[in-house]
Amino acid sequence: MQLIRDNVIFAGAIDWDRRMFDELIPLPDGTSYNCYIIKGSEKTALIDTVDPTKTDILIAKLVRMGVSKLDYIIALHAEQDHSGSIPDMLTLYPDAKVVTNPKCKQMLIDLLDVEEEQFITVEDGETLSLGDKTLKFVYTPWVHWPETMSSYLQEDNILFSCDFFGSHLATSDLFVKDEPQVYEAAKRYYAEIMMPFRNPIKKNLEKIAGLEIDIIAPSHGPVYDRPEFIIDAYKDWVSDNVKNEVVIPYVSMHESTGLMVEYFTDALIDRGITVKEFNLTETDIGKLALSLVDAATIVIGSPTVLTGPHPAAAYAAILANALRPKTKFISVIGSYGWAGKMVDQLSSMLGNLRAEIIEPVVIKGKPKQPDIELLEELADKIAAKHKELGIM
Numbered sequence: 001m002q003l004i005r006d007n008v009i010f011a012g013a014i015d016w017d018r019r020m021f022d023e024l025i026p027l028p029d030g031t032s033y034n035c036y037i038i039k040g041s042e043k044t045a046l047i048d049t050v051d052p053t054k055t056d057i058l059i060a061k062l063v064r065m066g067v068s069k070l071d072y073i074i075a076l077h078a079e080q081d082h083s084g085s086i087p088d089m090l091t092l093y094p095d096a097k098v099v100t101n102p103k104c105k106q107m108l109i110d111l112l113d114v115e116e117e118q119f120i121t122v123e124d125g126e127t128l129s130l131g132d133k134t135l136k137f138v139y140t141p142w143v144h145w146p147e148t149m150s151s152y153l154q155e156d157n158i159l160f161s162c163d164f165f166g167s168h169l170a171t172s173d174l175f176v177k178d179e180p181q182v183y184e185a186a187k188r189y190y191a192e193i194m195m196p197f198r199n200p201i202k203k204n205l206e207k208i209a210g211l212e213i214d215i216i217a218p219s220h221g222p223v224y225d226r227p228e229f230i231i232d233a234y235k236d237w238v239s240d241n242v243k244n245e246v247v248i249p250y251v252s253m254h255e256s257t258g259l260m261v262e263y264f265t266d267a268l269i270d271r272g273i274t275v276k277e278f279n280l281t282e283t284d285i286g287k288l289a290l291s292l293v294d295a296a297t298i299v300i301g302s303p304t305v306l307t308g309p310h311p312a313a314a315y316a317a318i319l320a321n322a323l324r325p326k327t328k329f330i331s332v333i334g335s336y337g338w339a340g341k342m343v344d345q346l347s348s349m350l351g352n353l354r355a356e357i358i359e360p361v362v363i364k365g366k367p368k369q370p371d372i373e374l375l376e377e378l379a380d381k382i383a384a385k386h387k388e389l390g391i392m
Contacts, residue, residue, distance in 0.1 A: 001065060002174045004215060004223060005156045007133070011046065011061045013054035016170045021081075021192070024392040025192050026286045028041060029185060030170030031082055034219045036160060037065060038153065040130025043097075046073040047151060047160045048219055051084035058085055059092065069093065072120075072128065075100040077148045078107035082219055087112055101139065101146035127154075136201060138207065140164055140198035144193050150208070157214035163193065164204065165230045167221030175225045182222060184290075185231060189220070191289040192235055196324045205234060242296040242328055244391040246273055246382060249316040250289055250301025251280040256366045257336035261301045263372050265332060267379035272392060280312040285319065292325040297382055298355075299378045300346055304336035304362075308345045317349040321380040324352050329385050331378060332360035335367075360381060 002010040012034035033050035035058065044067060064068075070093035075083055078100075086108065090096060095122045100108065105121055108114045122128065124139040136152040143164040151160040167185035177180045194201060213241045216224040216231075224230050246268055254259030265275045276291045290380050292298070298320060302313030309317070313334075320327075330350055332343050343360045361378050363371040386392045 004036070004217060005158065008092070008153065008158065009037040009039075009065060010056060010174055010223070011035050011037045013053070013057040014172070015054065015168050016318070021168065025168075026284055027168050028284070028286070030167065031168040031220055032170055034221075034223075036217060037062070037067060038130060038132040038135070042131030043071040043129070044069060045074055045128075045135065046070055046072045046258065047217075048076055048082045048162070049080040049089055051093070052084035055085040055088050059088070064268050071130075072095045072096060073098045074151055074160075075104055075108060076151060076160065077145060077219070078104050078111055079145060080111065083108060083112060084120045086114060086129065089116070090118060091206070101137070101147060101149055104149070107147055119122075124149075138211075140204040140207065142197040143204055144197055152211055152213075157212050158217055159208065159211060159213045159215070159227070160217050162219045164201075164218065165216050165224065165234065166218040169221045170189055171222055173222050173333065176222045176229070179229060183229075183233060185221060186233065187293060188235070188239065188286055188290045191293050191323065192286055193311060194321060195237075195289070195293065198324065198326065201234065203237050205231070205238070212312045215359045237293055240326055242326055242389065242391065243294040244273055244386050245276060245291075245295040246289070246297045246299055247278070247291045247295045248301055249278045249280055249313070251303070251310045251312040252301070253303045253305075256363075257301050257303045257333070260333050260335065260361070260363070260367050260371070260375060263367065264358070264379065267376050268382065271379055271383040271392070273383060273386065278316075280316055288307060288316065289319065289323055292320060292323060292327065295325070295327055295375075296386055296389060297329040297331070297358075298325075298327050298353075299331045299382075302332065302334040302342060302346070304334065304340035304342045307340040308343070309334075309342045314349065317346050321350050321352045321367065323390055327353055327355050328389065329358050329382065330355045331358040332362065333359075333375065333380075335363050335365060339343070356385075358385070364387065
C-alpha cells in the first residue's frame with residue numbers, strides 16, 4: 001500500500017500509455033487518476049474515483065486493502081476521469097453515499113445516471129466526520145469546471161485539491177521527487193487546462209491560504225509533501241507578471257514567411273529578448289501553450305491563403321484566445337501574393353487577450369531589404385514596450 005499518512009492511502013491508477021486527453025491535449029508523459037482511501041475510526045471514505053478504463057485497478061486495490069465497507073464516495077469533480085467509476089463503486093458498495101455539492105450532484109446525475117437518493121450534498125465549509133478524522137469541504141470553482149471543490153483532512157493537514165495543482169505525469173513516485181520534472185508537467189497542465197481561469201484561481205489561492213497544509217494530494221500526478229513548491233508556482237503563473245519573451249507560432253508555405261521569421265528572430269535576440277519559435281506544422285501544441293504562460297508578446301507568422309491566414313495560424317490564434325494568457329502585446333508578420341485580410345481576421349480571433357496590437361508587418365512576396373528594415377523596426381517597438389514594463 002502507498003501510505004500518505006496513517007489510514008490515508010493512495011488508491012489511484014497510473015496510465016503510462018495515454019497520449020491524448022479529451023481528444024485535444026497531448027500527454028507526452030502519460031497521466032494518473034488519483035483517488036484516496038481515508039479510514040476513520042467509524043467511517044471509511046473514498047476521495048474521487050478513476051477513469052472508467054482503469055476501474056479494474058481501483059477495485060483490485062480496494063480488495064487488497066481489505067475495504068469491505070465503504071461509507072462515502074467523495075466526488076470533488078464531475079468530469080469522468082474523476083467520476084467515471086462511481087457507478088461501479090456503488091455496485092460494489094451499495095450502501096455508500098456519494099458526497100458532493102449540489103451543482104456537482106446534478107452533473108453526476110446527468111453524466112452517469114446516479115440516482116438522486118444516493119447523494120449527500122454539502123455546502124462550502126461544511127464538515128463530515130469519519131470518527132477520528134474530519135473532512136472539511138472547500139468550494140474551489142472554475143479549476144477548471146464550475147462545480148469543482150477541494151476537501152481538507154483537518155487532523156492530517158492534507159488538502160485533496162482535485163485538478164487544482166495537478167500534473168499529467170505517469171510516475172511510480174507517490175510523492176514529488178524530481179521537482180524540475182514535476183514543475184514542467186504542472187506548468188504544462190496549468191497552461192492547457194487552468195490558464196483561462198486565472199482570476200478565479202487567484203481567489204481560490206486566497207481561499208486556501210488560511211488552511212494549515214502539510215500535503216497537497218491532487219487528482220493527477222504525484223503528491224506534494226512540500227506544498228509551498230506548487231503553491232508558489234501557481235502564485236507566479238496567475239500573477240500579472242510577464243517575462244522578456246516573444247512567442248512566435250508560425251507556418252510558411254513558400255519560404256517567404258519562414259524567412260521573415262528567421263530575420264525577425266535574430267533581430268529580437270540581438271535586442272536581448274528571449275524568443276520561442278514554433279513551426280505549427282510540427283510543434284507539440286502543449287509546448288506552445290506552455291510558452292504562453294509567461295510571454296510578454298505573441299507574434300503570429302502566417303502566409304495568406306485565399307485572402308485569409310493559413311488554417312494552422314488561425315488555429316494558433318484560436319488556441320491563444322481560448323487560453324487567455326496574460327500576454328501584453330500581439331502582432332502579426334507574414335506575406336501575401338496579391339491581396340488579403342489576414343491581419344484583420346487574426347486580430348478578430350484574439351479578442352480575449354486584451355493585449356495591445358503592435359503594427360503588423362505583412363509584405364508582398366519574399367522579404368527584400370525594405371521589408372527586413374520593417375522587421376527591425378517591429379523588433380525595436382517590442383523591445384521598447386518590454387523596457388516600459390521593466391522586464392529588460
